[in-house]
Amino acid sequence: MSVAIDRRALEPWQDPSAVPFVRIERVTKQFGDIYAVDDVSLSIFQGEFFSLLGSSGCGKSTLLRLLAGLDYPSSGRIFIDGADVTDIPPYQRPVNMMFQSYALFPHMTVEQNVEFGLEQERMPRRERAERVGEMLDLLKIGELRKRKPDQLSGGQRQRAALARSLAKHPKLLLLDEPLGALDKRLRENTQFELVNLQERIGTTFVTVTHDQEEAMTMSSRIAVMEAGRILQIDTPTGIYEFPSNRFVAEFIGSVNLFEGRVMQRDGDLVTVETRLGRPIQMRCPLPLALGKPVTIAIRPEKIRLSAAYRDDAVNQIRGTVEDIAYLGDVSIYHVRISPDQVTRMTLANIQPQTEQELTWGQEVAMEWSPTSGVVLTD
Amino acid sequence: MPPTARPRQPGRRLSRLVNIGIPYLWLGIFFLLPFVIVLQISLAEPRLAQPPYTALAEWLGDGVLSIRLDLQNYLLVLSDDIYLAAFMNSLKVAFFCTLLCLLIGYPMAYAIATAPSRWRIPLLMLIILPFWTSFLIRVYAWIGILQTSGFLNNFLLWLGLIDEPLAILYTQTAIYIGIVYSYLPFMILPLYANLTRLDRTLLEAAADLGCRPFRAFVRVTLPLSRAGIIAGCMLVFIPVVGEFVIPDLLGGPDTLMVGRMLWTEFFSNVDWPLASALAILLLGLLVIPFVLMQRWQLAAEDPDR
Amino acid sequence: MRRGRWPLFTILAFGYAFLYIPVALLVIFSFNESRLVTVWSGFSTKWYAELFRNQQLLEAAWLSIRIAAVNATFAVLLGTLSANALVRHRRFRGRGGFELLLTAPLVMPDVIIGLSLLLLFVALQQGIGWPDGRGFTTITIAHITFSLAYVAVVVRARLSQLDRSLEEAAMDLGARPLTVYLRITLPLIAPALLSGWLLAFTLSLDDLVVASFVSGPGSTTLPMVIYASVRMGVSPQINALATLIMLFVALAVVVASLALRSQAKDRGHRTNARR
Numbered sequence: 001m002s003v004a005i006d007r008r009a010l011e012p013w014q015d016p017s018a019v020p021f022v023r024i025e026r027v028t029k030q031f032g033d034i035y036a037v038d039d040v041s042l043s044i045f046q047g048e049f050f051s052l053l054g055s056s057g058c059g060k061s062t063l064l065r066l067l068a069g070l071d072y073p074s075s076g077r078i079f080i081d082g083a084d085v086t087d088i089p090p091y092q093r094p095v096n097m098m099f100q101s102y103a104l105f106p107h108m109t110v111e112q113n114v115e116f117g118l119e120q121e122r123m124p125r126r127e128r129a130e131r132v133g134e135m136l137d138l139l140k141i142g143e144l145r146k147r148k149p150d151q152l153s154g155g156q157r158q159r160a161a162l163a164r165s166l167a168k169h170p171k172l173l174l175l176d177e178p179l180g181a182l183d184k185r186l187r188e189n190t191q192f193e194l195v196n197l198q199e200r201i202g203t204t205f206v207t208v209t210h211d212q213e214e215a216m217t218m219s220s221r222i223a224v225m226e227a228g229r230i231l232q233i234d235t236p237t238g239i240y241e242f243p244s245n246r247f248v249a250e251f252i253g254s255v256n257l258f259e260g261r262v263m264q265r266d267g268d269l270v271t272v273e274t275r276l277g278r279p280i281q282m283r284c285p286l287p288l289a290l291g292k293p294v295t296i297a298i299r300p301e302k303i304r305l306s307a308a309y310r311d312d313a314v315n316q317i318r319g320t321v322e323d324i325a326y327l328g329d330v331s332i333y334h335v336r337i338s339p340d341q342v343t344r345m346t347l348a349n350i351q352p353q354t355e356q357e358l359t360w361g362q363e364v365a366m367e368w369s370p371t372s373g374v375v376l377t378d
Numbered sequence: 379m380p381p382t383a384r385p386r387q388p389g390r391r392l393s394r395l396v397n398i399g400i401p402y403l404w405l406g407i408f409f410l411l412p413f414v415i416v417l418q419i420s421l422a423e424p425r426l427a428q429p430p431y432t433a434l435a436e437w438l439g440d441g442v443l444s445i446r447l448d449l450q451n452y453l454l455v456l457s458d459d460i461y462l463a464a465f466m467n468s469l470k471v472a473f474f475c476t477l478l479c480l481l482i483g484y485p486m487a488y489a490i491a492t493a494p495s496r497w498r499i500p501l502l503m504l505i506i507l508p509f510w511t512s513f514l515i516r517v518y519a520w521i522g523i524l525q526t527s528g529f530l531n532n533f534l535l536w537l538g539l540i541d542e543p544l545a546i547l548y549t550q551t552a553i554y555i556g557i558v559y560s561y562l563p564f565m566i567l568p569l570y571a572n573l574t575r576l577d578r579t580l581l582e583a584a585a586d587l588g589c590r591p592f593r594a595f596v597r598v599t600l601p602l603s604r605a606g607i608i609a610g611c612m613l614v615f616i617p618v619v620g621e622f623v624i625p626d627l628l629g630g631p632d633t634l635m636v637g638r639m640l641w642t643e644f645f646s647n648v649d650w651p652l653a654s655a656l657a658i659l660l661l662g663l664l665v666i667p668f669v670l671m672q673r674w675q676l677a678a679e680d681p682d683r
Numbered sequence: 684m685r686r687g688r689w690p691l692f693t694i695l696a697f698g699y700a701f702l703y704i705p706v707a708l709l710v711i712f713s714f715n716e717s718r719l720v721t722v723w724s725g726f727s728t729k730w731y732a733e734l735f736r737n738q739q740l741l742e743a744a745w746l747s748i749r750i751a752a753v754n755a756t757f758a759v760l761l762g763t764l765s766a767n768a769l770v771r772h773r774r775f776r777g778r779g780g781f782e783l784l785l786t787a788p789l790v791m792p793d794v795i796i797g798l799s800l801l802l803l804f805v806a807l808q809q810g811i812g813w814p815d816g817r818g819f820t821t822i823t824i825a826h827i828t829f830s831l832a833y834v835a836v837v838v839r840a841r842l843s844q845l846d847r848s849l850e851e852a853a854m855d856l857g858a859r860p861l862t863v864y865l866r867i868t869l870p871l872i873a874p875a876l877l878s879g880w881l882l883a884f885t886l887s888l889d890d891l892v893v894a895s896f897v898s899g900p901g902s903t904t905l906p907m908v909i910y911a912s913v914r915m916g917v918s919p920q921i922n923a924l925a926t927l928i929m930l931f932v933a934l935a936v937v938v939a940s941l942a943l944r945s946q947a948k949d950r951g952h953r954t955n956a957r958r
Contacts, residue, residue, distance in 0.1 A: 070851050090854045091854050091858055091859055095855075096855055096856065097852070097855045099848045100845060103846065103851065105849060105853070105867060116853065116856050116866075117856030120856060120862065121857055164852075168857065254866075
């Protein structure tokens with residue numbers, strides 16, 4: 001029982017009585033004939049680290065700009081902390097944004113950049129200086145205070161931009177591809193720093209990213225977007241393990257898809273008939289009509305591979321090893337299971353590669369349990 | 379669901395009004411309106427008074443408004459060979475000067491655009507610098523060079539290439555030299571701007587595909603610099619057609635050009651209506667190249683359109 | 684490959700010679716002892732001394748400088764507004780006409796601008812009694828009308844290069860649009876405003892034709908004096924004046940480019956912007 005309460009505090013979206021901090025209600029943004037954001041509704045809770053994930057042009061940045069007030073929705077309403085901000089201009093919203101290009105003012109020092117927002121608030125000078133100091137310390141860039149943006153490295157600029165957008169203590173911080181301009185190594189370190197920072201100050205973060213790994217590492221929840229619509233909102237685990245549709249399954253990580261029809265139902269266990277030999281049994285909580293076409297999605301690492309074909313296994317498909325890509329920690333196997341389908345699976349290299357029994361051209365059997373994948377209906 | 383109205387932005391409305399309204403009003407009053415007046419006066423008759431033209435509309439009493447449109451000025455210009463000759467000569471001079479500027483300016487712009495990058499800005503500055511010094515004085519400098527006892531003749535005599543001084547000043551040749559000299563930067567700048575934007579890997583690709591340098595230039599560089607060529611040519615051609623200072627200072631009394639003719643009619647003959655008619659005809663002549671330039675400029679700015 | 688560049692360099696060398704020899708001769712012969720401007724007869728600065736005793740010329744120069752300064756200031760103001768209009772208000776009714784009006788003065792022959800403005804001033808004086816006579820005001824108005832188009836070109840180029848997210852960031856941090864313009868946009872386009880000002884200043888200082896049309900008795904500008912004198916024939920005094928003008932301009936260009944260089948340090952936004 002106590003576990004359940006804990007879960008509610010950490011995952012307010014599970015609690016029907018929780019009041020969302022940001023509420024986007026049926027928001028649409030049209031540019032000419034193009035629907036950049038198409039009838040999106042979304043709730044974000046206090047203290048969340050929420051990510052909008054999608055490929056470029058999916059509408060995620062537009063949605064962020066709508067939250068910031070840099071664009072106005074064609075229809076729908078936006079509420080932040082209970083107040084309707086739909087028509088409020090950006091300079092009156094309790095929201096700040098970190099821009100993808102950082103948008104540091106090139107003619108001002110780091111200090112002046114951080115102070116800029118506070119000046120607009122008419123904060124007294126003494127308090128302003130104090131707050132600037134706090135922010136520079138928080139981001140550990142105190143010694144750079146007198147520098148101008150072009151005298152900073154990429155990572156330092158990112159920190160300066162972050163300090164500037166946090167200086168006003170916004171209720172909501174928006175981050176547009178916060179790590180996009182950093183090189184790979186720096187990006188990985190910064191991901192954790194950003195999460196720690198967010199936990200420390202407790203501000204609600206909404207980020208936009210096209211990098212699924214980044215979204216998985218940092219977020220409390222992720223909204224996957226495509227063509228202006230949200231396809232799924234869930235925790236990183238939920239998005240990865242239980243994608244709700246084909247697009248999300250394929251967009252996040254890699255996946256093997258088997259098409260078939262529902263043949264039999266037994267409680268939450270369905271049996272699906274495919275063209276690949278024996279029927280496949282999967283756990284599925286959805287009520288599915290018999291004969292309904294479905295797709296079974298199974299992640300490559302959930303599949304076991306063996307040289308021996310066993311008659312008693314539940315889900316088993318035969319195939320031939322066609323390709324092996326050795327990546328060090330894991331190897332990727334491509335197994336042809338029919339003339340027009342190749343399955344992909346990942347095996348951890350527990351033993352040195354040389355001692356492994358599987359090789360090119362070998363007949364193998366693939367197995368997985370009914371709980372290691374999902375049944376998709378679209 | 380009905381779309382929510384775009385939030386009112388009084389600031390933006392004001393910004394629109396100030397940024398568009400004020401310059402528009404200024405140009406409307408001091409650039410557009412004057413042409414209407416020129417057109418109106420070109421239809422009036424000259425008279426010896428201040429101002430030296432008749433009114434187009436007059437109240438004759440009893441509520442009768444008399445409007446007299448006099449096409450005589452246009453008829454005069456179109457029937458008198460001297461005006462026609464001036465127009466033809468202006469077009470001819472402008473055409474050949476534009477061609478000369480292009481022939482000299484293109485290689486120069488190309489050389490600057492392909493020079494090592496640290497040389498480009500200084501070389502370009504050297505093109506622009508004379509443009510910052512007085513136009514009148516640069517034309518004046520040529521008088522000293524071209525006159526009978528000038529540097530050029532002295533130099534050629536000293537070389538022994540000629541036995542007696544050539545008469546260059548106060549001829550059409552002097553006008554060509556002066557115009558090409560003064561307008562060369564206007565040709566080079568747009569060409570340079572265009573050529574520096576040219577992707578050099580295109581030429582490498584052409585070479586890789588077996589195209590010799592000259593052919594690559596003709597097939598790749600030249601077509602891609604078309605916008606620059608047109609901009610440069612129009613920036614030279616249009617103002618040269620109406621040029622006054624250079625033909626007046628370097629040309630002889632028999633050199634006829636429209637700009638000079640207009641000046642003479644206005645200042646010496648005090649025939650304002652005739653000068654206005656000349657201005658309107660000149661304007662009509664320049665509208666076509668101007669519209670062409672405008673269209674090309676828009677296309678170059680926004681290739682997606 | 685390198686051999687292929689020789690013809691280009693030769694053309695470049697001849698081109699620069701063509702551009703600079705006349706100017707160089709002008710300067711050299713301003714120091715000539717003799718009245719002749721083509722035969723060297725010894726070094727002298729007497730023409731400069733004579734220049735500074737020429738009251739009429741000095742007065743004209745002072746008038747021209749005043750007109751040029753006022754013109755440049757107003758042209759920068761109006762040109763910047765026009766650039767704002769074109770870059771910031773992408774769609775408005777009459778945009779095509781607006782662009783036409785802004786481009787036309789760049790190529791319009793001087794005689795047409797001069798004549799048409801004079802006729803406007805005459806008509807206005809008849810109609811509403813303003814301007815009362817012609818002189819400083821009418822010349823300045825005429826100069827602003829064509830200078831503003833040049834300023835608009837310079838400022839527009841700079842403004843459209845500006846990273847929009849800088850202004851959005853300022854707005855996001857609570858700055859109202861006017862504050863954004865004054866604190867972010869203006870400082871960042873300042874170099875363009877400076878070069879626009881200098882350009883407008885020299886255009887005005889250089890104009891003979893338009894000023895001749897719209898000036899009145901008692902308002903003779905420097906180019907008008909030079910023109911009258913040149914028509915009489917060459918004179919070393921004009922050479923001396925030309926040398927001084929060029930010195931002045933070169934100085935202004937150097938000062939401006941130094942100012943721009945120190946500004947360029949702040950131009951991080953070119954590398955800062957990734958979009």
